[in-house]
Amino acid sequence: MTVKEVTEILEDLAPLPYAEGFDNVGLLVGDSTSEVRGILVTLDTMENVIDEAIEKKCNLIVSFHPIIFGGLKKITGKSYVERVVIKAIKNDIAIYSMHTALDNVPNGVNAKICDVLGIKNTKALIPQKGSIKKLTTYVPLKDADAVREAIFNAGAGNIGNYSNCSFNVNGLGSYKARENAKPTLGEIGKTHYEEETQLNVTFSKAHQSKIMKALFATHPYEEVAYEISTLENNDQNLGMGMIGTLDSPMGELDFLKQVKQTMSAGGIRHSKLLGREIRRVAVLGGSGAFAIDAAKAAGADILITADIKYHEFYKAEDKIVIADIGHYESEQFTKNLLVDYLTKKIPNFAIRLSESKTNPIKYL
Template sequence: MIKVREITEVLEAFAPLALQESYDNAGLLVGDPDMNVSGVLITLDVTSEVLEEAIQHNLNMIVAHHPFIFSGLKKINGKNDIENCLITAIKNDIAIYASHTNTDAAANGLNQKFCDLLNLKNCRTLSPMNDALVKLVTFVPSDYAEIVRNAIFEAGAGHIGNYDCCSYNLEGEGTFRALEGTNPFVGLKGELHFEKEVRIETVLPSFMQHKVVAAMIRSHPYEEVAYDIYPLKNSWKGAGIGMIGELEEPLGEVDFFRKLKETLNISVIRHTEFLSKPVKKVALCGGAGSFLIDDAIRATADVFITGEIKYHDFFKAENRIILADTGHFESEQFVKEVFGELLQKNFSKFAVRLSEVNTNPIKYL
């Protein structure tokens, strides 16, 4: 049987919890990590109707995009839907996991799926994460450099854009003297030793530092491993909010909006005035992404699509860009497919169901 822990490990390898915003509450919200899983129900939101669907289909784990618990609960007595959901989940041994802003920020997460649905090409992150990278430097005997380097790469370091196994290597000579109580790999106690070494430098996300350093130490032949960690100011294009890409062929504004409505299966889009020019470059952010309007303008996007734009934010267009508000639910509804495809790929003989409950609280007349 597959355990909850195995499911969450796959989800967190795809969208690490370290990528979530500070206000978020992603992760395992309810349930025992070692519980056996009969099947998974995937949903955008957790509601009483979604829990009932899980119970009816004997699925004892729910994977949601939005956490149903954001703030602390002082009492759990069923006075609202959040408390009712929690009570129902516990009574029926249903685990609930949420992957929210970390999936928004993941390289192949929600926004990449949005780009794929619109058939955008040359896609890249609109607002890459800052202060998220560190540089690891270590010093290895020449004959062991390949072993240590490979261990570091296998632990997740050395990714730059679409390249992996990236490092810089410089040959040199290190010195050390082993004192009493040591067991040196090379050299003699009490004598200054000179050793041909390779200085290995590579980059990694800061949240992976513990894992990578542990792998380096395990593979390193020295009793005491010398290494340095440097914080970097580089933007990390491997994660961030929003994306921007290009249509294969430009479309007229009306034709593009028809394509957008058809793609999202919606009947209405709030937008700023058309600019009477073709749409080629498209920026987007599922959910509430109006904070990225300036980024989209700087990136010279023709259109910026998101799920929530306030009235006064529409004025920021200033005839430089078309702003399009599709609705929050509408811009994130396909996240169920993201999770479904991920779990089916990793657990091919496992029951995965996309919820049929429409959890959108907003109705249109």
């Protein structure tokens, strides 16, 4: 199995187009055609993780956080990032990062947090904008069924619990083939009129490449007329953070103690307790201050996240409890999620959970 084949399996779980624009995801180091001998799954790729991969004979590291985030102008070994990259290349170890692509999907980072904390009936806290696209194309009547079926198979036409959704309008299309054209129908230099179906489908942006390949492969025309637009509609299962409910309400202090124990947090920094029961819980793994307003608007009693700054706690405004449990602590179960997923998809393959300590924060 090659690196590319493994990453394609990972992208079935977390398609890279779902990553945030600022992020750096995908294959960061290594050759996609290399044969994989073993996979090491980690939250961060540090030097000790490279050493662990060498020891365990793993030549592909699947890392949640990208070791290369900004551009590297020099690779001289002066920074920890450069040293990791150099050591990985020297030892023919590929590094693949998922980061916000895995944050945004419904079975990703935040779903795992909800599962661990017993939060049910979940949906995205901040639905990702621009994730739903619409394709409009024009197909001769006799070819419409074949084209429609091909793009359905590529991922178009899925709306909630329904598949093969489309809207079709029959009409009369026209075109005139120029001198160098090779028209499927009609003659060069003459305006041709053809009974056509206007085919409209919506699709997730993650499937756009496959859908367009299917369209071009099955459409009979030399030049395919089509339009792609971005819709304002939101997929409620796709986006940053999650919000859901507890089976039974809990007191604020009791819930925070449970979170501290379950997430093995060295401590929890939180805003003022409000003397209310906790029933509706919002979570966002990693740095989540940007989700405070969304959590309040969604009626959450508490937001579980990390990296909250001093003044950001004021945003609670006696409407919500903000709890900072630590960046590493909030995302620590992500590597378990990935190991479980890969083990199911690639049974009888060497997939290892990293045992290296990568949390840079210590507690007194």
